[in-house]
Amino acid sequence: MANARELALQTLTDILVNQAYSNHALNDKIEKNDLTVQDKNFMAELVYGTLQNEQLLNFYAAPFFKGKVKAWVRILIQMTLYQMLFLDGVPEHAAVSEAVAIAKKRGGQFHGKLVNAILREMTRSPLASLDTIEDETQRLAIETSHPLWLIKLWSKQFGQEKTQQMARANNERVKMAIRVNAVRGTREELKQRLQAEGVECKEGYLSEDALIVLKGNPLKTQTFKQGWFYVQDEASMLVARALKPKHHARVLDTCSAPGGKTTHIAEMMRQTGKVYAHDIYEHKLKLIEENVKRLGLTNVVTSLQDATKLNECYDKESFDAILVDAPCSGLGILRRHPEIKLTKKPSDLDEIVKIQENILEAVAPLVKVQGTLVYSTCTVNRKENDKRVEWFLNKHPEFELDQTLVSRLPEVLAAQTKNGMVQLFPGDYQTDGFFIACLKRKA
Ligand SMILES: C[S@@+](CC[C@H](N)C(=O)[O-])C[C@H]1O[C@@H](n2cnc3c(N)ncnc32)[C@H](O)[C@@H]1O
Structure with a gap:
C-alpha cells in the first residue's frame, strides 16, 4: 500500500516546482496508486491545505531553516507544519516521525537528521506571531x-x-456540485438514483439545476456513466440560465472546453437547434466531445477555432445567442486551484484583457439583431469584468445591457445584479467567484 504523505509530498513538489495543476497532479497520483478512500481524502487534505496556506507556513517555517535547503525538504516541512497546526486528528509526534522517515527514504541519513532537527526545534520554540506584521x-x-x-x-x-x-x-474546503442533465430527467430523480448507489446529496444553494454531494463519489456510479449529470460549480451553472437559449436556436460558444456551459445550453434546448462549440486547444476539444457523448446530446458541433478569428468563419448576424466564457485570470477559483495564488503575476492580468477584447470584437458582428451576447469569467477583477463590458459598449453602441438578466437569476442575487451584470464573490453562496454580463443587440 502506498504512503499517503509520501505521495502528497510528490504531488506538492510537482505543483510547486514543476508548475503542474493541482487537480491534475493529485488525480494522477491517486489513479496510479493503490489507496484507501481515507488515504485519498488525507492526501487531498494535505495537498490543498499546504497549498492554500503556503505563505503562512513559510512565514512560520523560514526562521528555522539555517542556510539553503532543497525544495522538497522545504515542502516536506511545510506539509508537516500544516498537519501540526491545522489537523486536529493528527498527533504531532506522528506527523514528525513520518516526515523524518520520508526524508530518510528520499534523501538518506543526512536529510533524515536535518528534517528531524528542524521539526524538533519547531515543536520546542514558539512560532513567529502575525501581530509583528x-x-x-x-x-x-x-x-x-x-x-x-x-x-x-x-x-x-x-x-x-x-x-x-x-x-x-478561498482557504475553505469545497464540496462537489453537480448539474442535472435535464434531457435525462429531473434533479429529484437524479438525487434518488444517486442515493440508490450510495451517494448522498442535497439541493444546491443557488442553482435550480444543482445538487451538492455530501457523501460518496458520484463519479464512480452508473448514474454518471449514463450521463445523468455534469460536475460544475453552481455559479458557472447560472451562465446558461442567463443566456436562456430558445429551442431551435443557433448558438455560438466561443471558448467552450471542457464543455460545461455548452452542454448545459444544449440540454436547455432539449436536443433542438445547434450549439457551435469552439476552443483553441485540440486536446481540450476532445473533452467537450467526451462530455457531449456521455450526456447523450445530439445538438452540439465542435471544432478547433481561435475565437479571435471567428468573424472569418461565420456570416454576420448568424447567431441568436453567443457565449464568450472568456479565458481569464481565474481569481474566482482560488479555492479549487490555490496554486494560482503562487503563480499569477499582475502582468498576466493585462495580457489576458487584450485577448478578451479581441474575442469580443471578433464575435460582435455575428450576433443577430435582437440576439443575445453573454460575457462571463471566473474571475474577480473589474478590469476583466464590468470594465471590459463598459469598453465594449463604448465601441459598440448597437449593443445594450439586458436589464432583464435579474429575472433569470436566483432571487438572492437580485440586489447584486445591476444593469444586466452580476459579480459573485467566492464563498458568498459556497460558490466560486464569477462574473456574468448579458447584452442585447438592438440594431
Ligand atoms: C473559462 S475556460 C472555458 C470553460 C467552458 N466554457 C466551460 O464551461 O466548461 C476558457 C477556455 O478558453 C479557451 N481559450 C483560450 N484562448 C482561446 C482563444 N483565443 N480561442 C478559443 N478558445 C480559447 C481555453 O482553452 C479554455 O478552455
Missing part, C-alpha cells in the same frame, strides 16, 4: 496566503471587508 494589508496577505498585489487590488476595487471575506473563503 504592522501593516494590515500585508498581515492579511500572509495570514490567508494571498499575494500582496492581489490583496491590494481587491481592497481598491471592492473594499477591505469584502477582500477579507474573499481571502478567508
Whole structure:
C-alpha cells in the first residue's frame, strides 16, 4: 500500500516546482496508486491545505531553516507544519516521525537528521506571531496566503471587508456540485438514483439545476456513466440560465472546453437547434466531445477555432445567442486551484484583457439583431469584468445591457445584479467567484 504523505509530498513538489495543476497532479497520483478512500481524502487534505496556506507556513517555517535547503525538504516541512497546526486528528509526534522517515527514504541519513532537527526545534520554540506584521494589508496577505498585489487590488476595487471575506473563503474546503442533465430527467430523480448507489446529496444553494454531494463519489456510479449529470460549480451553472437559449436556436460558444456551459445550453434546448462549440486547444476539444457523448446530446458541433478569428468563419448576424466564457485570470477559483495564488503575476492580468477584447470584437458582428451576447469569467477583477463590458459598449453602441438578466437569476442575487451584470464573490453562496454580463443587440 502506498504512503499517503509520501505521495502528497510528490504531488506538492510537482505543483510547486514543476508548475503542474493541482487537480491534475493529485488525480494522477491517486489513479496510479493503490489507496484507501481515507488515504485519498488525507492526501487531498494535505495537498490543498499546504497549498492554500503556503505563505503562512513559510512565514512560520523560514526562521528555522539555517542556510539553503532543497525544495522538497522545504515542502516536506511545510506539509508537516500544516498537519501540526491545522489537523486536529493528527498527533504531532506522528506527523514528525513520518516526515523524518520520508526524508530518510528520499534523501538518506543526512536529510533524515536535518528534517528531524528542524521539526524538533519547531515543536520546542514558539512560532513567529502575525501581530509583528504592522501593516494590515500585508498581515492579511500572509495570514490567508494571498499575494500582496492581489490583496491590494481587491481592497481598491471592492473594499477591505469584502477582500477579507474573499481571502478567508478561498482557504475553505469545497464540496462537489453537480448539474442535472435535464434531457435525462429531473434533479429529484437524479438525487434518488444517486442515493440508490450510495451517494448522498442535497439541493444546491443557488442553482435550480444543482445538487451538492455530501457523501460518496458520484463519479464512480452508473448514474454518471449514463450521463445523468455534469460536475460544475453552481455559479458557472447560472451562465446558461442567463443566456436562456430558445429551442431551435443557433448558438455560438466561443471558448467552450471542457464543455460545461455548452452542454448545459444544449440540454436547455432539449436536443433542438445547434450549439457551435469552439476552443483553441485540440486536446481540450476532445473533452467537450467526451462530455457531449456521455450526456447523450445530439445538438452540439465542435471544432478547433481561435475565437479571435471567428468573424472569418461565420456570416454576420448568424447567431441568436453567443457565449464568450472568456479565458481569464481565474481569481474566482482560488479555492479549487490555490496554486494560482503562487503563480499569477499582475502582468498576466493585462495580457489576458487584450485577448478578451479581441474575442469580443471578433464575435460582435455575428450576433443577430435582437440576439443575445453573454460575457462571463471566473474571475474577480473589474478590469476583466464590468470594465471590459463598459469598453465594449463604448465601441459598440448597437449593443445594450439586458436589464432583464435579474429575472433569470436566483432571487438572492437580485440586489447584486445591476444593469444586466452580476459579480459573485467566492464563498458568498459556497460558490466560486464569477462574473456574468448579458447584452442585447438592438440594431
Ligand atoms: C473559462 S475556460 C472555458 C470553460 C467552458 N466554457 C466551460 O464551461 O466548461 C476558457 C477556455 O478558453 C479557451 N481559450 C483560450 N484562448 C482561446 C482563444 N483565443 N480561442 C478559443 N478558445 C480559447 C481555453 O482553452 C479554455 O478552455
